[in-house]
Amino acid sequence: MHFSTMPLMLIGGCILSGASTQGHFAPLPEILKVHLTSRSLINREILDLNFYTMTFWCKADILRFQTTLIIPTTTSDISEANNIQAIWPGLQSDTLLQNVVTNQGGGPHQWYHLPFFCCEPAGQLESQKRIYPGDSLTSTYLWDNAHNKWLDSYILRPGEEGVKAGSEGFTSGLTFNPVIAPGKGKPYDRAILALEFQEKGTWNFGPVIWKNVLVVALTKETKWCTNFAATDNLHWQASAPAVHTDEGVTTCFIAQVVFSNPIEKKGKDPS
Numbered sequence: 001m002h003f004s005t006m007p008l009m010l011i012g013g014c015i016l017s018g019a020s021t022q023g024h025f026a027p028l029p030e031i032l033k034v035h036l037t038s039r040s041l042i043n044r045e046i047l048d049l050n051f052y053t054m055t056f057w058c059k060a061d062i063l064r065f066q067t068t069l070i071i072p073t074t075t076s077d078i079s080e081a082n083n084i085q086a087i088w089p090g091l092q093s094d095t096l097l098q099n100v101v102t103n104q105g106g107g108p109h110q111w112y113h114l115p116f117f118c119c120e121p122a123g124q125l126e127s128q129k130r131i132y133p134g135d136s137l138t139s140t141y142l143w144d145n146a147h148n149k150w151l152d153s154y155i156l157r158p159g160e161e162g163v164k165a166g167s168e169g170f171t172s173g174l175t176f177n178p179v180i181a182p183g184k185g186k187p188y189d190r191a192i193l194a195l196e197f198q199e200k201g202t203w204n205f206g207p208v209i210w211k212n213v214l215v216v217a218l219t220k221e222t223k224w225c226t227n228f229a230a231t232d233n234l235h236w237q238a239s240a241p242a243v244h245t246d247e248g249v250t251t252c253f254i255a256q257v258v259f260s261n262p263i264e265k266k267g268k269d270p271s
Contacts, residue, residue, distance in 0.1 A: 052195040052203065052234040052259060056252065060219035061187040063249065065091055066140040070209040071101060071159070073133045074109040084198035087208060088116075089139050091150075091188035095119070097176055098194075099139040099154055103201075106130065113137060115152060115174060125152070125174050132167060134159025136211075141188075150176040191215045195259060208259040215252045220245050225252030235260040 067089045083103070090098030096118040105112045105128050115125040131137065135158050142151040153173030162169070178186075193210055195203060215225070225243040230236050239255040 048197070048199055048201075050197045050201075052231055052262060054193045054228060054230045054234075054236065054238075054257060054259075056191040056215050056224055056228050058189050058191070058215070058217035058219055058221070058224045058250075060189060060217045060221065061143070062091060062141075062189060062191055062215065062217050063143045064141065064214065064216040065089065065191040066138070066212065066214040067193065068136050068138040068211040069101065070211065071111055071131055071133050071135040071137060072205045072208050074103070074111060074205060084196075084201040085203075085205070086194075086196040088194050088196065089210070090192050090194060091141055092190045092192055093186045093188045095178060095186070095188075097141065097150060097152065097178075097188070099137070099152065101131065101137065102128075113154070113156065115154070117176065117180070121180075125176065126172070129156070129170060130167075131156060132159065132162035132165055135162045135167070135169070138212075144175075147175075148177075150178065152176050189217075193257060193259075203262050207261065210257040210259075211255065213252075213254040213257055217250050217252075218248065219250050220248055222250055222252075225250065233263050233265075235263055 069087065069089065072087070085103045087101040088098040090096055098116050098118065100114045100116050101111055102114055103111060105114070111131050111133070112128040113131050114128040117123060117125060135156055138155045138157075140151075140153045142153070144151050151173060152175075153171075155171045156167075156169045158167040158169045193213070195208060197203065217224070222243045222245060225241050228241070236257065236259050238257045242253045244251050
């Protein structure tokens with residue numbers, strides 16, 4: 001995945017088992033763009049890198065980020081080669097922590113779950129696991145203040161197709177020490193829902209549904225929850241946010257977010 005200087009997405013810009021790169025910082029939506037004193041060049045190294053994202057920019061330390069992704073239908077393309085697709089919820093500051101759903105690493109018409117960090121260096125945090133359309137994947141990032149580390153846990157509940165394939169789902173997790181990534185442990189202040197595409201990858205698998213989106217941040221500010229931003233290339237719908245602040249901590253909850261489809265760019269008038 002890659003960083004967001006606009007909205008973010010994908011897996012870290014490194015070679016995975018000889019396959020193509022995935023993972024980059026998500027760019028910020030237009031409404032959130034600010035002057036940056038430095039910018040990772042890694043996104044420039046990827047051909048046709050494209051994001052569709054929704055960003056909750058708290059401008060404060062995030063303590064918890066949780067969401068459930070309903071795995072969409074698989075691509076209709078006959079090969080995953082040079083057709084890089086990824087879906088991920090992630091945390092970003094100068095680094096990126098993400099639980100990626102990618103079409104890379106197996107055969108055509110297949111999705112895989114792959115925890116990842118990005119971007120310079122970048123790497124996978126666990127072995128990838130096969131998942132299926134209709135499965136629900138709950139990702140939870142929880143800050144362990146006592147040990148200055150992130151607890152990244154995930155629960156996969158198989159849907160109808162997964163059950164037919166013999167999937168029993170899984171519950172797993174890991175501890176992530178942010179000092180191994182660039183930024184030297186700078187707190188995450190952005191929670192991101194992202195679709196990421198590289199090279200020939202396109203959004204050809206229908207709507208993407210996120211449920212029970214929860215962000216908890218160390219701030220009294222609430223506008224980041226009620227005025228969250230999406231990239232201007234995305235059609236989306238969302239439930240009304242519910243926000244609560246107590247003792248300097250704000251909790252934001254959205255029951256459902258749907259990434260419906262991309263907004264097609266209009267061509268120039270030939271006249």
